[in-house]
Each structure stands twice: as structure tokens, then as C-alpha cells.
Amino acid sequence: MVRLVVILAVLMGVLWGAASDRKVPVLCYHRFGTEVVDSMTIKSAAFTEQMEWLKANGYTVIPLDTAVGYLQGKIKSIPAKSVVITVDDGHKSVYSDMATIVKKYRIPVTLFIYPSAISNAKYAMTWDQIRELETTKLFHVESHTYWHPNFNHEKKKLSSEEYAKSVDKQLGGAKKKLEEKTGHEIKYLAWVFGIYDDTLLVDAKKSGYTTAFTIDRKHASSTDNMMALGRYMVISKHTIKDFERMVNGSEEKMPQGKNNLKMTY
Ligand SMILES: [Zn+2]
Numbered sequence: 001m002v003r004l005v006v007i008l009a010v011l012m013g014v015l016w017g018a019a020s021d022r023k024v025p026v027l028c029y030h031r032f033g034t035e036v037v038d039s040m041t042i043k044s045a046a047f048t049e050q051m052e053w054l055k056a057n058g059y060t061v062i063p064l065d066t067a068v069g070y071l072q073g074k075i076k077s078i079p080a081k082s083v084v085i086t087v088d089d090g091h092k093s094v095y096s097d098m099a100t101i102v103k104k105y106r107i108p109v110t111l112f113i114y115p116s117a118i119s120n121a122k123y124a125m126t127w128d129q130i131r132e133l134e135t136t137k138l139f140h141v142e143s144h145t146y147w148h149p150n151f152n153h154e155k156k157k158l159s160s161e162e163y164a165k166s167v168d169k170q171l172g173g174a175k176k177k178l179e180e181k182t183g184h185e186i187k188y189l190a191w192v193f194g195i196y197d198d199t200l201l202v203d204a205k206k207s208g209y210t211t212a213f214t215i216d217r218k219h220a221s222s223t224d225n226m227m228a229l230g231r232y233m234v235i236s237k238h239t240i241k242d243f244e245r246m247v248n249g250s251e252e253k254m255p256q257g258k259n260n261l262k263m264t265y
Helices: 002-020 044-056 064-071 092-105 127-135 151-157 160-182 198-206 240-247
Strands: 026-029 031-033 041-043 082-088 109-113 139-143 188-190 211-213
Touching (some): 044 092, 044 240
Parallel strands (some): 082 109, 139 188
């Protein structure tokens, strides 16, 4: 009897372990257009092809919020083939090129933006455009710091006191500003240039973010630190086969450096 209980307990532990290891691929885009002007610009036709591929292969694009809820165990299940789409930087081509495709396929998209650029930099969207996109309920804004600093450079350049102040502005300040501008809570952060360290992870949590994303090429997993979840940056050189390997998990199983998909700055 005792033996049976022990076996059952072990079995339940194994099952529980399997159930708690939850994973979702999160994609990270930057710019869109009819022509490839740089490596981070995805041709609209290529993006359409990717969305078609997802549809044809039974994938569901789920909101980032749902994926995070699932990773935290608050949402019990999501479609077996789920994928999340995020776009960093608030480039104007999101409004001019990507939005039409998003509306056509009715897919949820999270925009990680840094407020200093919006209605200010020539390459960025305006607050009006962002509000218009959020009105569709397909787009949702989250934080990408205040003005997109390189934290490694900042750390070297500034005194520790100045650096702490800067980090607070970039994390807490951006959250506050974006909440004022969008009228909704900002819970998530995308690390700029994918740069983070143990201290920044703690700082982000203290600033009120529940979850943060890197560009470490792996699925976002419940076994990872919630302040450093992986994402796959999609760039112009990626073929539909590369795209398939990102979403189906085979890229993350490939030996490091063998996949030819690493993005560095
Ligand atoms: Zn960025």
C-alpha cells in the first residue's frame, strides 16, 4: 500500500512536472515595407506568406497577455499550436504597411514602444496612429524603455548614482508615460538590444513590470526567469523554412551557432 502511494506520488510529480513546463514561441519584428531596405525590414509579401503559413498549418496567434497567463499557470490551456507576435520600436511602417495585414488576418499584436520617439522621430508613428491601432483591439502597446538606451554603454559612461537614476527613468518612467498616453496598464517590457543583467531584471520587477522579453532565440518557457523570456527576431533573410523552425521549436533544439539564424547587434 505504502509502495503504491509512493509510486502514485512519483507519477503525479512527473505528470505535474510535464504540465508545468509550458512553452510558447514569441516572434519579434521591427519594420515592414514593399522593399527590403535593411536587414530588419520584412517585406509585406513575406509577412503575408508567414501569416498564411501559420493559418495553413493550424497555428493560432494568441495575445501576449494570454501567453503570459499560460506561462504563469493562470490560464490552464491554450491552442496546441500557439504563437505570439510582437513588434519593437514603433516604426511608422507598422501603421502604413503591417496594419492592413494584421486586420486581414485578425491577429493580436503587441507593440513594444519607447515614448521618446513617438510623435517625435521621423521614422516613428504618432500617438494618434498608435491610439487608432489600439482602437482596433488587435494592437496593444507595452514598454521598450523611455528612449532606447544601450544599458551597457550607460553603465560605463555614468556614475553609479546617475546610472541608477537613468535606469529608473527608462523602466519606471517609460511605464508611467505609456500609461498616461494609452490609458491602460503597462505590464510588459522588451529589453533594448536584448541587453539585460541580473540587476536590471530585479529593477524591472521593482518598476512594476510582471514580465520582460529578450531576443534570446528560444521559446518563452515557464521554466525561465519571467523577466528574461526568449523571443525569435524575424529578419529579412529568414526563409519560410527558417520561420517554420522558429515556431515549431526545432530551431531551439539545433546546436548553438549551427542554425545560421543568430542576430547580433
Ligand atoms: Zn528596439
